[in-house]
Amino acid sequence: MGLESKLGDSFITTTIDKVVNWGRKNSLWPMPFGTACCAIEMMATLATKFDLSRFGAEAIRFSPRQSDLMIVSGRISIKMMPVLRKIYDQMPEPKWVISMGACASCGGVFDTYTLVQGVDQFIPVDIYVPGCPPRPEDLIDAVMQIQKLIGDETVSVARMTKREEISQGTLG
Amino acid sequence: MSEQQTAAEVAEPQEPIVIQQLKEKFTDHILTFIDQRSELSVIVSKDASFEILEFLKAGSNPSYDFLVDVTAIDYSQMEDVLVEYDYARFMVIYHLNSFMTNERLRVKVPVNEKELTIKSTVALWKSADWLEREVYDMFGINFDGHPNLRRILMPDDFEGFPLRKDYPLRGRGEREKFNFGRENV
Numbered sequence: 001m002g003l004e005s006k007l008g009d010s011f012i013t014t015t016i017d018k019v020v021n022w023g024r025k026n027s028l029w030p031m032p033f034g035t036a037c038c039a040i041e042m043m044a045t046l047a048t049k050f051d052l053s054r055f056g057a058e059a060i061r062f063s064p065r066q067s068d069l070m071i072v073s074g075r076i077s078i079k080m081m082p083v084l085r086k087i088y089d090q091m092p093e094p095k096w097v098i099s100m101g102a103c104a105s106c107g108g109v110f111d112t113y114t115l116v117q118g119v120d121q122f123i124p125v126d127i128y129v130p131g132c133p134p135r136p137e138d139l140i141d142a143v144m145q146i147q148k149l150i151g152d153e154t155v156s157v158a159r160m161t162k163r164e165e166i167s168q169g170t171l172g
Numbered sequence: 173m174s175e176q177q178t179a180a181e182v183a184e185p186q187e188p189i190v191i192q193q194l195k196e197k198f199t200d201h202i203l204t205f206i207d208q209r210s211e212l213s214v215i216v217s218k219d220a221s222f223e224i225l226e227f228l229k230a231g232s233n234p235s236y237d238f239l240v241d242v243t244a245i246d247y248s249q250m251e252d253v254l255v256e257y258d259y260a261r262f263m264v265i266y267h268l269n270s271f272m273t274n275e276r277l278r279v280k281v282p283v284n285e286k287e288l289t290i291k292s293t294v295a296l297w298k299s300a301d302w303l304e305r306e307v308y309d310m311f312g313i314n315f316d317g318h319p320n321l322r323r324i325l326m327p328d329d330f331e332g333f334p335l336r337k338d339y340p341l342r343g344r345g346e347r348e349k350f351n352f353g354r355e356n357v
Binding site for chain 1: 339
């Protein structure tokens, strides 16, 4: 996607934006990183009653290399954190992260010596879903919000640069 | 069974047979036994704990051939228990079950903090391997003769024994300073 950055904001890039974003948001393949009780609700969301594949999440691969949305559902202990980071690093760009449930977002009820108080200390999170566990409808809402986020993206600014600028506070 | 016999049995509750056998065989080492709310516990001394468990596994009546759990408890904040057992801070607890008669037995062994080691029962029950590793990880009690005594739940370079009573809930800063084990990543 190098030519578009030279064109800047023109009707070509906006049309390309729309097409690319439409493709990406309607085929989000999740990488379910389920460790605890939220994983059960995630399984319920992926099953028939609250079918998440209606939203394009057809292929639930436990392979990070073939996915673009990581759903961190459950408690993450300090022993598990390097594993989570490794899996996150193995996902190819573009990637998004949903932090599902109270424990992944902020440690939940477990303010203890073993648990990471929020995975956003180690990986960038796009959407936080509150709940213990959140209902399947909440998770579907989170996926829809990710789709909205994707719809607002533009290909003329590289995603890695944008993330770095956000994390350093220099995004214009 | 005549009526007088049953009346006599009811009037004087007898010790369970296994306790009688233990007292015959290991008189000095059986400290107390407690039969409370139909749960039977026996507190034995550390020097003979392995022999007593070996006897309970095969030789007693009933023979408790199933090790349900190995755990420990820190009595450092319960003065009355400490006084009774010579200020032994920890007690290692073995829960046993008998498949033939479906009876349970709890064996408690006081362990002093100055000599924080007890003979491992891996030779009797293979499942004691991980159960004793958990007790080591959470309390710091060493198991003499264990083939692979290292941490099982906490990360390998964790310092401190979390289930001791003097260990704070939020830890002593380990989770803030956790460095991912940088040499491996």
